[in-house]
Amino acid sequence: MEKVLMKGNxxxxxxxxxAGCRHFFGYPITPQSELPHYLARRLPEVGGVxxxxxxxxxxxxxxYGAAAxxxxxxxxxxxxxxxxxxEGISYIACAExxxxxxxxxxxxxxxxxxxxxxxxxxxxxxxxxxxxxxxPVLAPASVQEVxxxxxxxxxxADKYRNPVMVVGDGILGQMMEPVKLGPPPEVTTxxxxxxxxxxxxxxxxxxxxxxxxxxxxxxxxNLRLQSKYRRMEEEEKRWxxxxxxxxxxxxxxxxxxxxxxxxxxxxxxxxxxPVGLIRPVTLYPFxxxxxxxxxxxxxxxxxxxxMNAGQMLEDVRLALCGRRPVHFYGRTGGMLTSVAEVEGKxxxxxxxxx
Amino acid sequence: xxxxxxxxxxxxxxQLHYCPGCTHGIIHRLVAEAIEELGVLEKTVGVCxxxxxxxxxxxxxxxxxxxxxxxxxxxxxxxxxxxPESVVFTYQGDGDLAAIGTAETVHxxxxxxxxxxxxxxxxxxxxxxxxxxxTTLLGQKTTxxxxxxxxxxxxxxxxxxxxxxxxxGAAYITRVAVNTPKNILRAKKAILKxxxxxxxxxxxxxxxxxxxxxxxxGLSPPEALRWLKEKMIPAYPLGEFKAPEGGV
Ligand SMILES: Cc1ncc(C[n+]2csc(CCOP(=O)(O)OP(=O)(O)O)c2C)c(N)n1
Ligand code: SF4
Ligand SMILES: [Mg+2]
Numbered sequence: 001m002e003k004v005l006m007k008g009n010x011x012x013x014x015x016x017x018x019a020g021c022r023h024f025f026g027y028p029i030t031p032q033s034e035l036p037h038y039l040a041r042r043l044p045e046v047g048g049v050x051x052x053x054x055x056x057x058x059x060x061x062x063x064y065g066a067a068a069x070x071x072x073x074x075x076x077x078x079x080x081x082x083x084x085x086x087e088g089i090s091y092i093a094c095a096e097x098x099x100x101x102x103x104x105x106x107x108x109x110x111x112x113x114x115x116x117x118x119x120x121x122x123x124x125x126x127x128x129x130x131x132x133x134x135x136p137v138l139a140p141a142s143v144q145e146v147x148x149x150x151x152x153x154x155x156x157a158d159k160y161r162n163p164v165m166v167v168g169d170g171i172l173g174q175m176m177e178p179v180k181l182g183p184p185p186e187v188t189t190x191x192x193x194x195x196x197x198x199x200x201x202x203x204x205x206x207x208x209x210x211x212x213x214x215x216x217x218x219x220x221x222n223l224r225l226q227s228k229y230r231r232m233e234e235e236e237k238r239w240x241x242x243x244x245x246x247x248x249x250x251x252x253x254x255x256x257x258x259x260x261x262x263x264x265x266x267x268x269x270x271x272x273x274p275v276g277l278i279r280p281v282t283l284y285p286f287x288x289x290x291x292x293x294x295x296x297x298x299x300x301x302x303x304x305x306x307m308n309a310g311q312m313l314e315d316v317r318l319a320l321c322g323r324r325p326v327h328f329y330g331r332t333g334g335m336l337t338s339v340a341e342v343e344g345k346x347x348x349x350x351x352x353x354x
Numbered sequence: 355x356x357x358x359x360x361x362x363x364x365x366x367x368x369q370l371h372y373c374p375g376c377t378h379g380i381i382h383r384l385v386a387e388a389i390e391e392l393g394v395l396e397k398t399v400g401v402c403x404x405x406x407x408x409x410x411x412x413x414x415x416x417x418x419x420x421x422x423x424x425x426x427x428x429x430x431x432x433x434x435x436x437x438p439e440s441v442v443f444t445y446q447g448d449g450d451l452a453a454i455g456t457a458e459t460v461h462x463x464x465x466x467x468x469x470x471x472x473x474x475x476x477x478x479x480x481x482x483x484x485x486x487x488x489t490t491l492l493g494q495k496t497t498x499x500x501x502x503x504x505x506x507x508x509x510x511x512x513x514x515x516x517x518x519x520x521x522x523g524a525a526y527i528t529r530v531a532v533n534t535p536k537n538i539l540r541a542k543k544a545i546l547k548x549x550x551x552x553x554x555x556x557x558x559x560x561x562x563x564x565x566x567x568x569x570x571x572g573l574s575p576p577e578a579l580r581w582l583k584e585k586m587i588p589a590y591p592l593g594e595f596k597a598p599e600g601g602v
Binding site: 023025049051053054055057058059061062063064065066067068069070071073087088091095196197198199200205206207208209210211 | 366395396397398399401408409411415416417418419420421422425428429430431432433434435436437440441457458460461
């Protein structure tokens, strides 16, 4: 299969086009700019609509309208912009509309900076906006995986009628890697008989809404949503294991940090130290099985490495419930976690085990 | 016997929840009649606001979307860009459209989005308990301007129709009132014209409707109608502020 060289941010755009997405609404922000630049050119080529909104608040509400009208629709932004979208994402979750939101995370809090970061983990996986809701969160770690997971994201959105978030960082966005494109996947969009497209050809009206004034009714909606999230937790956990089965120290890392961790694993193995990696691909639902399984095997300690102050760390601890010690290494503010730093931490843990 | 008059097909049978004497109900009927008369009920998608009209999705007899506070124009944009052949309208109050949603209002007009906005100006936040709105008159008492709106503290009333009429993408901008039968007939014509502007693809159309809120104005329904005439119309003059050249 032919390989082409592609930038991560562009791959998000091409992945969307391959998934049959023809509508994009967004507001400019670094470091995701190449994504809207790409789609502004690409979508008109395939008969789609690229629209620059007046703000992220408007963008996510345009997404709400387009999804209500039955379209496969995407928006993308970076951390501060994603914060502005949270009210809209909560509405979309309650109204049960499918859409894909891309967050190319940058250093925070506040205006922070445009360097790579993973500090929006909590915001992405714990709800983000108001109310009890969840959304599947996918974390690709290569440009190829960006293309593939964006298609998956649209499928999950339609399957569950739920917003889906795909998170990356500035490094993934700027990085160029060869990707195998192949023929576009067959897009199977399920019928959307609930969409507000006008009543023509239908007996009853469709209403897209998230208002339930009676608490009894709203609780019913919440229970339905919760059972949907439980189904996601049963069916959608994804992860990658790298030398994890016989490892005594297992690094848990996602996105670009997992790439760094892989290099650490290779180095440690060469030095005869049994280190492995578990890379969550879905951050929600969080893949706890491989951690639990690992803890009943040879694993003596876990190391969570992130570009934040310890956010996924909480989910790893929850999964393990104290079965094994969990260590942490993280850099914040857009500082990259280096191979040498993670290696140093792994060696420290290994020495402590002896 | 011939049917002399009947309820518009544009409304459902659901009983309106508005307070006695509130003119939201009249405006609903006018919008519904216009959509029905233009024969576009089956391809219309309405977007309702957060405000007293939050339940409008139960009343308009077409596909409806309930939007977040102030965001109806963005939601309508999303719908219209996916379904360019549909007829899309928003129904919004003054807090929704001219405070929290001002950016969406300005930009839906600047894009010349082919949608129709029905803007209900009742000079107050009805739903949340009669607080000051951007359209509250100077001197008007509300729950958050208990001594009357003072310009040096709370600024000046916002004239939305005049403001939006300055925007190039706006095709038809008008202000009407629903305080007398004559004005109601005029309002109906304006709403029909606004939808026609959309159907003909001429750009963004907005009808500002001066409306009563007897409950939060602390007036009886007849007093409220008088207050609208004596206080609101002088501050918010009726008439067309922008219309397509050559008519619709
Ligand atoms: C984000 C957000 N902020 C505030 C509110 C509370 N709120 C609901 S309706 C409303 C004002 C409604 O006033 P208006 O738009 O004038 O409509 P009316 O009730 O007068 O018809 C406010 C502030 C909300 N629902 N959402
Ligand atoms: S509070 Fe005011 S605007 Fe709301 S329904 Fe009552 S009278 Fe009408
Ligand atoms: Mg009002």
